[in-house]
Amino acid sequence: MAMRGGMIGLWLAAALWLPASLSVFAPARAAEPVVASDARLAGDGERTRLVVDLSRSVPLGAFTLADPYRVVIDIPDVVFALPPTAGQEGRGLVAAYRFGLFAPGKARIVMDVNAPVTIDKAFVLEPMDDQPARLVVDLVKTDRATFVSALKASSSQPHRAEVPEMPTAEQAQVGDMRPVIVIDPGHGGVDSGAVNPAFDVTEKQLVLTIARQLHDRLEASGRYRTLMTRTKDTYVSLGQRVRFARENNARLFISLHADSLGSRDGDVRGATIYTLSDRASDGEAQRLADSENKADMIAGLDLSEEPADVAGILFDLAQRETRNFSAHFARTLAGNVAGAARLHKSPLKSAGFKVLKAPDVPSVLFELGYLSSSKDLELMTSTEWQANVTEAMTVAIDAYFAAQKPHDAVPVALPAGVNGASARPVAATQPSPAAIRP
Numbered sequence: 001m002a003m004r005g006g007m008i009g010l011w012l013a014a015a016l017w018l019p020a021s022l023s024v025f026a027p028a029r030a031a032e033p034v035v036a037s038d039a040r041l042a043g044d045g046e047r048t049r050l051v052v053d054l055s056r057s058v059p060l061g062a063f064t065l066a067d068p069y070r071v072v073i074d075i076p077d078v079v080f081a082l083p084p085t086a087g088q089e090g091r092g093l094v095a096a097y098r099f100g101l102f103a104p105g106k107a108r109i110v111m112d113v114n115a116p117v118t119i120d121k122a123f124v125l126e127p128m129d130d131q132p133a134r135l136v137v138d139l140v141k142t143d144r145a146t147f148v149s150a151l152k153a154s155s156s157q158p159h160r161a162e163v164p165e166m167p168t169a170e171q172a173q174v175g176d177m178r179p180v181i182v183i184d185p186g187h188g189g190v191d192s193g194a195v196n197p198a199f200d201v202t203e204k205q206l207v208l209t210i211a212r213q214l215h216d217r218l219e220a221s222g223r224y225r226t227l228m229t230r231t232k233d234t235y236v237s238l239g240q241r242v243r244f245a246r247e248n249n250a251r252l253f254i255s256l257h258a259d260s261l262g263s264r265d266g267d268v269r270g271a272t273i274y275t276l277s278d279r280a281s282d283g284e285a286q287r288l289a290d291s292e293n294k295a296d297m298i299a300g301l302d303l304s305e306e307p308a309d310v311a312g313i314l315f316d317l318a319q320r321e322t323r324n325f326s327a328h329f330a331r332t333l334a335g336n337v338a339g340a341a342r343l344h345k346s347p348l349k350s351a352g353f354k355v356l357k358a359p360d361v362p363s364v365l366f367e368l369g370y371l372s373s374s375k376d377l378e379l380m381t382s383t384e385w386q387a388n389v390t391e392a393m394t395v396a397i398d399a400y401f402a403a404q405k406p407h408d409a410v411p412v413a414l415p416a417g418v419n420g421a422s423a424r425p426v427a428a429t430q431p432s433p434a435a436i437r438p
Contacts, residue, residue, distance in 0.1 A: 032055075033077060033078070033079045034054055034055055034056055034058055034075075034076065034077070034078045034079065035054070035055040035078070035079045035081050036052050036053065036054055036055075036078050036079065036080045036081060036082060036099070036135075037053045037054075037055070037081055037082070037132065038052070038053040038082065039051065039052045039053070039082055039086055039087070039097075039099075041090065041091040041092065041094055041097075042091070042092075043091065043092040043093070043139075044092045045092055045093060045114075045115075045141065046092075046093075046140070046141050047092070047093075047120070047138065047139065047140050047141070048091065048092030048093040048094050048138075048139045049136065049137065049138050049139070050094065050097065050109075050111065050135075050136070050137045050139075051134055051135070051136055052109070052134065052135040053132040053133070053134055054078070054124070054132055054133040054134065054135055055132060055133065056127065056133050057124045057125070057126050057127070057133040058075045058076050058078070058124060058133075058135070059075070059076065059124075060073055060074065060075045060122060060123075060124060060135060061073070061074040061075075062074075062119050062122040062137065063119075064117065064118075064119065064147070064150070064151065065300065065302055066116075066147065066148070066151060067303075068112065068297065069112070069113045069114075069115065069116055069117065069147075070110055070111060070112055070113065070297075070300055071110075071111040071113055071117065071119065071137070071139060072108060072109070072110050072111075072300040073108065073109040073110075073111075073122065073135070073137060074102070074106060074107070074108055075106075075107050075108075075109070075135070076105060076106065076107065077101070077104075077105045077106065077107055078107040080099050080100060080107070082099070084195060084197040084200050084202075085197045086099075087099065088197075090112075090114075093113050093114055093115060093117055093139050093141060094111050094112070094113055094114070094139070095112045095113065095114050096111075096112050097109060097110060097111040097112065098110050098190055098191070098192065098298065099190060100188075100189040100190035100191070100192065100233070100235070101188075101189040101190065101233055101234045101235065102189050102190050102234070102235050102299065102300075103189075103234060103235065104234060107190075108189070108190045108235075108299070108300055109190075110190060110298065110299065110300035111137075111139075113139065115141055115142075116141070116142050116143060116144050116146070116147035117139040117140060117141055117142060117147070118139070118140050118142045118146070118147070118150065119137065119138070119139060120138040120139065120140045121136065121137070121138040122136070122137045122138070123135075123136055124136070167229055167230070167236060167240060167241075167244045169244070169247040169248050170225075170227055170248060172225060176225065178223060178224050178225050179223075179224050179225070179251040179252065179401060180224070180225045180226075180227065180248050180249055180250045180251055180252075181218060181224050181225070181226050181227070181250065181251065181252045181253075181254070181397065182226075182227050182228070182229060182244065182245040182248060182250040182252070182253045182254070182361075183211045183214055183215055183226065183227070183228050183229070183254050183256065184211075184228070184229040184230075184241050184245075184253060184254065184255040184256065184355065185204070185207040185208040185210075185211040185228065185229070185230055185256055186203065186204070186207050186255055186256060186257040186292070186295075186355075187203055187204040187207070187235075187257075187295065188204045188208070188230050188233055188234055188235050188236060189204075189233055189234045189235030189299070190235050190298070190299050190300065191204065191235055191295050191298045191299045192204050193207075193257065193258070194257075194258055194259060194260030194371045194372075195260070195371070196260070196371040196372070196377055199377060199381075201371060201377060201381060203257065203258045203260070203371060204233065205233065206258055206368075206371075206380060206381065207256040207257060207258060207368070208230070208232075208233070209386070210256055210368065210380075210386055210389070210390060211228060211256050212228075212231075213386055213387070213390045214226075214254075214256075214390040214393055214394070215228055217390050217391065217393075217394045218394060218397065221394065221398075223398070223401075224397070227244075227248055227250075229241045229244050229245075235299050237295075237296050237299070237301060238293070238295055238296055238354045238355050239296075239354075241255070241355050242354075242355060242357060242358045242361075245358050245361045245363070246358050246360065246361060250358075250361045251361070251362070251401075252329065252361070252362055252363075252397065252400070253356075253358060253361050253362065253363035253364075254363075254364055254366060254393075255353075255355050255356070255363070255364070255365040255366065256366055256368060257292070257365060257366065257367050257368070258367065258368050258369055258370070258371050258380060259272075259288060259367045259369070259370050259371070259372075260370060260371040260372040261370060261372045262372070267373070268344075268370060268372070268373065269342060269344070269369060269370050269373035269375055269376045270341075270342045270343050270344035270345065270347070270369060270370075270376070271337060271341050271342065271343050271344060271347065271366070271367060271368055271369055272343070272344040272346070272347055272348075272349055272366075272367040273330045273333055273334050273337075273347060273348055273349075273364055273365070273366050273367075274288070274289075274330075274349050274350060274351060274353060274356070274364065274365040274366075274367065275323065275326045275327055275330050275348075275349075275350045275356065275363075275364055275365075276319075276323060276326065276350065276351075276352065276353060276356040276357060276363065277323075277350035277351060277352065278352060279352075280349075280350065280351035280352065281346075281349045281350045281351065282346070282349065284346075284349070285349040285350060285351040286351055288351065288367070289351035289352050289353050292353055292354075292355065292365070293352070293353065293354045319359040319360075322358070322359060322360055322361065322362055322363075325362035326356070326362045326363055326364055328362075328400065328403070329362055329364055329396070329400045330348055330364050331348065332396045332399050332400045332403075333364065333366065333393065333396040333400075334347050334348055335396070336392045336393070336395050336396035336399065337389060337392045337393065337396065339392065340385075340388040340389050340391070340392040341368070341369070341379070341385065341388070341389050341392070342369075342376075342379075344367075353365050366393075368380055368389070
């Protein structure tokens with residue numbers, strides 16, 4: 001079982017000194033974002049140092065997490081102007097590291113370490129002699145018993161929450177009976193998802209671009225209330241995405257992603273639509289689910305207090321009905337997207353994706369293509385392909401709701417508290433599309 005993360009009380013703040021003659025410019029400079037321009041590792045398997053060059057000094061917080069071993073550095077909002085390959089190669093105690101926004105106004109660096117470590121030092125040096133400010137973190141190898149003891153000791157001390165801010169439910173206008181559709185751009189912030197460094201393309205940014213286009217199309221139709229789990233480059237945990245859909249009484253949840261394989265698999269391409277199942281439909285589906293389900297770990301979340309899945313007859317009934325709706329939409333989506341995008345040779349698959357586990361919200365995960373395929377990448381980044389695919393998705397959503405009759409009920413409502421969400425309306429019926437069109 002994962003150990004509870006502990007915060008090491010390392011907070012250091014620094015301020016820029018300005019001559020009196022330049023004080024008039026202080027407010028403008030204070031508003032400028034801090035930029036990280038370079039990062040590097042030094043050391044060996046006993047002691048390793050991370051250094052990040054910053055445009056000015058910032059306060060920082062540092063803590064460790066176990067199973068797997070990680071070191072997390074939290075700093076205020078920072079723009080990371082680092083090479084696409086930064087952090088992919090480790091050194092010494094650090095296997096790799098990643099960085100990005102973790103929540104509004106907060107950035108995070110997460111280091112994967114090869115062994116139990118202690119944070120020997122964590123500080124920020126002021127800029128000096130034409131040298132930038134420098135964030136420095138020194139790690140020293142330790143043993144498991146010492147590491148665990150330090151975690152237990154620090155976990156009893158007050159520290160900042162390690163979970164990013166929850167997207168809040170959006171209040172619908174009274175009498176607005178339009179179906180709610182939640183679009184979920186995968187990854188974000190500190191979690192880049194798949195990356196094609198040769199073309200400087202990240203999954204998190206690509207799917208956000210396409211999600212915005214789909215949102216705008218659906219909103220323009222006037223037939224749906226369309227919400228997004230994130231609207232910018234910030235991280236949202238898997239559980240938060242599910243709860244956001246449930247708290248907004250979503251009638252459909254679409255999670256957008258783009259896969260990547262090794263260079264030897266560059267010929268594998270095409271879009272795939274996944275639904276939830278207890279057993280993966282094949283090895284590829286299991287690989288992808290395992291990868292996507294690690295998102296919270298990648299973002300440096302403490303997983304030791306993740307709630308267990310709720311069991312019981314009511315839960316099973318709701319999820320069974322939900323899976324029928326999900327499978328129906330997956331088939332409808334595949335049929336419509338086939339004319340706008342190349343599909344994978346096996347376009348419909350299933351596996352145990354955490355983000356699809358809302359027991360009463362029909363949900364699919366749409367892998368738009370492979371960043372590791374040069375042909376898929378060229379298409380996915382073209383404005384024409386994006387327009388065609390989002391139009392095809394809109395048509396599929398219209399067809400899905402048009403096929404439902406007024407007496408069709410949403411999946412069985414669950415009581416408050418199931419999977420961390422408030423109760424959904426009991427046995428709410430689904431109005432026909434004719435009844436909701438303006």
